[in-house]
Amino acid sequence: QQPVQSPQAVILREGEDAVINCSSSKALYSVHWYRQKHGEAPVFLMILLKGGEQKGHEKISASFNEKKQQSSLYLTASQLSYSGTYFCGTASMNYGGSQGNLIFGKGTKLSVKP
Amino acid sequence: KAGVTQTPRYLIKTRGQQVTLSCSPISGHRSVSWYQQTPGQGLQFLFEYFSETQRNKGNFPGRFSGRQFSNSRSEMNVSTLELGDSALYLCASSPGGWRDIQYFGAGTRLSVL
Secondary structure (H helix, E strand, O other), rough: OEEEEEEEEEEEEOOOOOOEEEEOOOOEEEEEEEEEEEOOEEEEEEEEEEOOOEOOOOOOEEEEEOOEEEEEEEEOOOOOHOOEEEEEEEEEEEEHHHHEEEEEEEEEEEEOOO | OOOOOOEEEEEEEEEOOOOOEEEEOOOOOEEEEEEEOOOOEEEEEEEEEOOOOOEOOOOOOOOEOOOEEEOOEEEEEOOOHHHHOEEEEEEEOOOOOOOOOOOOOOOEEEOOO
């Protein structure tokens, strides 16, 4: 089941803040966040794991509500370099937790203007 | 450390043909996943290989297949190409698979005419 991201697109001025949300209908093991700039490969931002562990860039902030199967990515004091499409990927546990796969949402396009 | 390498970067094929795409993961990574990216659909999971075994498969027809070699390099094959197969195909490598950070290659842009 593909996670749902909101908003689909957002336009910011430099210095403004934004929140990108990711919601799943399945119980999740982890949520992953990636950013893709036009014509480039997606780049890792953050992993949030069930139980509270997080791995990611220091300047990136995110939350994971396990009960609601929701995650939010917080972009504060945005810079021009933040522009791109943000994808959340959700991992659900199958077969007793030994296997799973990462399913990505359709993305949120973020444009930061000077 | 070299990143994930995908070849070729661009391909043009006609309907009915078949195509093979290649992905060389980061050294030491045992997992390779493949994704299809089309405008508005995001990244759609095709399959994941770990130590030469397919661990997971997405909802794609049997025309899409893959394999992984002992050196972790992976190939994806699409047979009997359709116009709708036109997309950017991305591979991602990771040390352990879906629980880990995914390192993406730049992708292969496939155009089916």
